[in-house]
Amino acid sequence: MIPILKKAMLISIAILSYSFARSEGMNNERVKQPVDFVNPYMGNISHLLVPTFPTIHLPNSMLRVYxxxxxxxxxQLHALPLVVTSHRGSSAFRLSPFQGAENQLRPVVNYSYDQEKLTPYSYSVYLDEQQIQVDYGVSHQSAAYEIEFEKDAPSHLILSSGNGALNWDGKALSGYQWIANHTKVFIYLMPDEQPAGVSKLEDGKLAESTTMEGRNACLVLNYPKETKKLTIHYGISFIDENQAKANMEREVVGKSVVELQKEGREIWNNELSKISIKGGTTDERTVFYTSLYRCYERPVCISEDGRYYSAFDKSVHNDNGRPFYTDDWIWDSYRAHHPLRVLVDKKKEEDILNSFVRMSEQMDNFWWPTFPEITGDSRRMNSNHGVATVIDGYRKGVRNFDLEKAYEACKGAITEKTLAPWSGKPAGELDEFYKEHGYIPALYPGEKETIPEVSSGEKRQPVAVTLGTSYDEWCLSQIAEELGKKEDAAFFKKASYNYRNLFNEKTRFFHPKDKDGKFIEPFDYKFSGGMGARDYYGENNGWTYRWDVQHNIPDLIAWMGGEAQFVKELDRTFTESLGRSKYGFYAQLPDQTGNVGQFTMANEPSLHIPYLYNYAGQPWKTQKVIRKLIKEWFRNDLMGVPGDEDGGGMSAFVVFSAMGFYPVTPGIPGYSIGSPMFKRVLLRLENGKTFEIEAKNASDENKYIQSATLNGKKLSTPWLLHQAIENGGKLVVEMGPKANRSWGVE
Known part of the structure; x- marks a missing residue:
């Protein structure tokens, strides 16, 4: 984009955002911008498993810390972080400012701390026992610390690497740390004042040296007691130390922490302002913008001055003008995270899909990635849902990537790679069985696993894999149709019905079968399957996977016995008891928290379930349930996220549902309408158009849609086409306190 035009566009967004917020009339308090509503601490205490992390970073950027x-x-804090190389990872390098006796020096200093203040773009903390004030500002691949020492004593800066090498060149500290899979992260760190001396710290003892290598490599910069303040600029790289230095010089040299924080704040506001909201409580706006902020944590751009290091082939590449993205857990993100980006950042989504094509070309096998990370594809979880991101994006106008190559890579990932979960091995005996019989066979309790492609630390998850692969094959059939590959389209379309092979018509559940086609009996849909129900399902029990047919919901309704029976069974999902004490239930199913009956708000396979009432003629129940779930499980507090948030995988559900619609079936260019929470939502699209949702009288009580119009014309169905949003326009819904049971059933 032409720089002047780009700048004018950003200014226009800022003005529109300000005007939009101003219209709320906030009782003389300072008008808040979107980033002011972000609470990075939301969900930092988990209900059971992994919490959220208060991450300081710029949108989709390489440098992340917390x-x-x-x-x-x-x-206690464990030193000061310098770079987190993966979502949920620990810092690759640690910086420890210290004042005290030399025999108290450690590679990593544990600090008592207070007065911590954190935003998406800034960090400040007081290390109270050490009496050191720390302030931090971040850029994309570089950052700066300002450290103030209060004691009248010599000061030290300790830089440590868990497994790598460090060097002092007379001006700066540089070095690397091994991560995994032949991947290193490099650092170049420059203090604004030169130290009086440099030492290595080994086995608790200081020795004069400017280099150290190996486990817990540690160098110490020693300063006289007159040193009261130090500013430290640093850059990181996955290419080499020289590139880390170049990143630092390009982004942060000559800038104070305050200047970096100001720049970061502006960048975040520009991103978050792509969706403006009016109405709702302060807490509701906080939940919304915090959820949106989480959607920018992954994937990350690792292009550095036109180059990037790829762990997929362990080489440095030119990016040819297209940024390269990785660290995307697609099993979690395909459902809502990718579709949200298609709406608010289409060009970035094109670059991400283009990155997936590159990864496929770089790996030993031309297979679409499933869990691409900084260190390569970890092939986690079940199925290969990356194929859904391809067809969903393409059908919504994301075109600047090679669809033919993407198709071949996706096809290879499903037909040549094993379907066994958590495995990157080629297809084998289990896959041949699936191709012949249309389902993954289950083992009986106590029966030994003999299939070599099944990961030794995992189970074959036969129901989850069968259902997930059926959806993946539907996605393949749709891409084949777009490419005019009629034979492939027909083949995979037929295979997309394989979920029927595990449907138990007596119980109306998807039920594991043995290799002879017999249902495993006796069977408990809540608890059979061991830890996480993985012997048969995956992290969730049979009540969740009962609804895992995203691509053919009308057929699922028919197999359930029609709309009335379908709704009855949906209702049961929300009312069925845990069946054990909470202790007993979560001891076996720790991923299935956030329960309303057997429904779990805490895991991605459940996200579409509340919207299924729309398909069976009772959209008012979708409206009721969605409001209940958002209000109860996503809150502006430390336990305000019900389960593993997965860097945007779950937060995107909140963003969509609060706006009032949701992509139940990625691959179909449309959305299922729920219950808009805010009186007004304005989506600013990349094509320069806007789409507005006005929910008249929306409130906690007024959760039910009474009537709706789209661009002035009556809307009588609970569906919204993607093209209607892309074209720009306005959806107006009249909200009320009691359900209009006739709306949305025509």
Missing amino acids: PERGDYTSV
Whole structure:
């Protein structure tokens, strides 16, 4: 984009955002911008498993940090972080400012701390026992610390690497740390004042040296007691130390922490302002914008001055003008995270899909990635849902990537790679069985696993894999149709019905079968399957996977016995008891938290379930349930996220549902309408157009749609086409306190 035009566009967005917020009339308090509503601490205490992390970073950027501690409730910080190389990872390097006796020096200093203040773009903390004030500002691949020492004593800066090498060149500290899979992260760190001396710290003892290598490599910069303040600029790289230095010089040299924070704040506001909201409570706006902020944590752009290091082939590449993205857990993100980006950042989604094509070309096998990370594809979870991101994006106008190559890579990932979960091995005996019989066979309790492609630390998850692969094959059939590959389209379309092979008509559940086609009996849909129900399902039990037919919901309704029976069974999902004490239930199913009956708000395979009432003639129940779930499980507090948030995988559900619609079936260019929470939502699209949702009288009580119009014309169905949004326009819904049971059933 022409720089002047781009600048004018950003200014226009800022003005529109300001005007939009101003119209709320906030009782003389300072008008808040979107980033002011972000609470990075939301969900930092988990209900059971992994919490959210208060991440300081710029949108989709390579450099991410957060305070390192055991968990939010910990009273100690483990040094100061310099770079987190993966979502949920620990810092690759640690910086420890210290004043005290030399025999107290450690590679990583544990600090008592207070007065911590954190935003998406800034960090500040007081290390109270050490009496050191720390302030931090971040850019894309570089950052800066300002450190103020209060004690009248010599000062030290300790830089440590868990497994790598460090060097002082007379001006700066540089080095690397091994991560995994032949991947290193490099650092170049420059203090604004030169130290009086440099030492290595080994086995608790200081020795004069400017280099150290190996486990817990540690160098110490020693300063006289007159040193009261230090500013430290640093850059990181996955290419080499020279590139880390170049990143630092390009982004942060000559800038103060305050200047970096100001720039970061502006960048975040520009991104978050792509969706403006009016109405709702302060807490509701906080939940919304915090959820949106989470959607920018992954994937990350690792292009550095036109180059990037790829762990997929362990080489440095030119990016040819297209940024390269990785660290995307697609099993979690295909459902809502990718579709949200298609709406608000289409060009970035094109670059991400283009990155997936490159990864496929770079790997030993031309297979679409499933869990691409900084260190390569970890092939986690079940199925290969990356194929859904391809057809969903393409059908919504994301075109600037090679669809033919994407199709061949996706096809290879489903037909040549094993379907066994958590495995990157080629297809084998299990896959041949699936191709012949249309389902993955299950083992009986106690029966030994003999299939070599099944990961030794996992189970074959036969129902989850069969259902997930049926959807993946539907996605393949749709891409084949777009490419005019009629034979492939017909083949995979037929295979997309394989979920029927595990449907138990007596119980109306998807039920595991043995290799002879017999249902495993006796069977409990809540608890059979061992830890996480993985012997048969995956992280969730049979009540969740009962609804895992995203691509053919009308057929699922028919197999359930029609709309009335379908609704009855949906209702049961929300009312069925845990069946055990909470202790007993979560001891076996720790991923299935956030329960309303057997429905779990805490795991991605459940996200579409509340919207299924729309397909069976009772959209008012979708409206009721969605409001209940958002209000109860997503809150502006430390436990305000019900389960593993997965860097945007779950938060995107909140963003969509609060706006009032949701992509139930990625691959179909449309959305299922729920219950808009805010009186007004304005989507600013990349094509320069806007789409507005006005929910008249929307409130906690007024959760039900009474009537609706789209661009002035009556809307009588609970569906919204993607093209209607892309074209720009306005959806107006009249909200009320009691259900209009006739709306949306025509």
